[in-house]
Amino acid sequence: MLHQLPREPLQEPTQFSLFTNPPSLPFPKTPQNPVNQFSFEQNYRNICNHLVSLTHSRSLFKGQTLHAHIIKSGIQIIPLISHHLINFYSKSQRPLDSRQIFDEAPVKSSTTWSSIISSFAQNELPLLALDSFRRMLDNGVQPDDHIFPSATKACAILSKNNVGQSIHCLAMKSGYDSDVFVGSSIVDMYAKCGEIRDSRKMFDEMPDRNVVSWSGMIYGYAQMGEDEEALRLFKQALVQDLEVNDFTFSSVIRVCGNSTLLELGKQIHGLCLKMSYNSMSFVGSSLISLYSKCGVIEGAYLVFDEVPIRNLGMWNAMLIACAQHAHTSQVFDLFKQMERVGMEPNFITFLCMLYACSHAGLVKEGKYYFELMKEGGIEPGDQHYASMVDLLGRAGKLQEAVSVIQEMPMQPTESVWGALLTGCHIHKDTELAAYAADRVFELGAVSSGLHVLLSNAYAAAGRYEDAAKARKMLRDRGVKKETGLSWVEEGNKVHTFAAGDRCHSKSREIYKKLGELGEKMEQAGYIADTSFVFREVDGDEKNQAIRYHSERLAIAFALITIPPERPIRVMKNLRVCGDCHSAIKFMSKCSGRIIIVRDNNRFHRFENGNCSCGDYW
Known part of the structure; x- marks a missing residue:
């Protein structure tokens, strides 16, 4: 069976280009088992149907058992069987197994290539997806309306606009850019790469649009902070009776949350209930953020409790909501619940925990979660160190905060120094604040908010000339202080x-x-x-x-x-x-x-x- 075979670690190439040759992947010899033509005709359709059923049900063990039967029967050499096996392991989140099936297939049809590229793209391995796409072109196989969307998805994950443009050009040459599925994926790719003009141009030129193109366009405007246009497009989609999906709702609800449009958010929540999207994890996490950002933490709790299957995004959204509303004990309870249900925390989860500890003055607990994160194999990033400095600084442990900065494995960022400046301001340590301000000046260009902190720190220390210098630097760089x-x-x-x-x-x-x-x-x-x-x-x-x-x-x-x-x-x-x-x-x-x-x-x-x-x- 497949899980008993030796494995190699699945690693992504460090870089990708459509115009360079990748390292060759192993291509095992095809087994020489004879295939009984009569048995093949009798069984292979049933096996294909059974594989599709197991893919939908995510039945890994049964699928592996069927895979063993396929190997014994010798019919794994049939391209359609390979396609279904690759898809089965892809949906089971085992892209390495998908690649092994692909490598062992003696005949690689367009469908086989499509399956492996999709497997890598769907399992967040975009470089391998693009690598396979380029190898497919080298083998003389032309992409189709199934392959182009997977390739553009990989570009979107990487924010590789230049590679995405190359794939868009190839789609235009082959005439697939007018296909609704390919065109929609290109709209979505440009939007996620932050190229909103290219996305809108493609969107406007499409002869037909589907939910992916509308959702990608709405997401793009929301990501760029153009909330009014995102809402206008959503309204237009509803007027045209478009059947929007959970991704569309998620994007629009996030717009309402960022703009704190509570009443509009409630109306869209009602629409989600009407269309049965309220139980989807992506919609749930957006609704939690909406109610939290609008100051209605009770609504966030209700949404969280009503969603039956919660992904990590929902847990993290609820953690940060509780932390921001000073429901610190609930933050700790939620973390314990995550452990009980087997939900693995990620770096965002620990940021939420450190934030909660920082704003409640819980130094001991903050240190515990910081160490727990490292024990779990998650290396702290600059944001985690900034949170630790903030925690210690707010608690008055300023020298300990300085020690954390000195021991950082990377250069302190402006958020780290800003956290120290905040602690100095709270505890009126003007001397250390001036020291931190001097270090910030060494960073060069920094945000307008940090310039204000610098000016205030110098002013509090009586260094009015330096305070004026900080304000002048802001003016000289053409950066305006954010209006309150x-x-x-x-x-x-x-x-x-x-x-x-x-x-x-x-x-x-x-x-x-x-x-x-x-x-x-x-x-x-x-x-x-x-x-x-x-x-x-x-x-x-x-x-x-x-x-x-x-x-x-x-x-x-x-x-x-x-x-x-x-x-x-x-x-x-x-x-x-x-x-x-x-x-x-x-x-x-x-x-x-x-x-x-x-x-x-x-x-x-x-x-x-x-x-x-x-x-x-």
């Missing part, structure tokens, strides 16, 4: 505010509400902390600057428009400052409202003067 924005969804419309904003139609009512609320807050004991204004201005100007931050305007708007029985949900693109965090606690106490604020780090649920983060964020 907060937004609220109300009445199927998103209302956005910037600090000191007076452009809204209800500005007069908003500022009046802030004034009334401010008096109650001061009576309750609120005192503005102007240390969060890093400008050399007098006290009154600092007080005015901090009073009208974007999240406060958004909350005031919500107080006058959203019914008292509904929680107020405010989204923010930057980290909430310490004074606003304190002010919103007083706002919740004085107004008697539940206020949920999402910044770029986590969720804060303010209720009766308290925050779910425990003032640790």
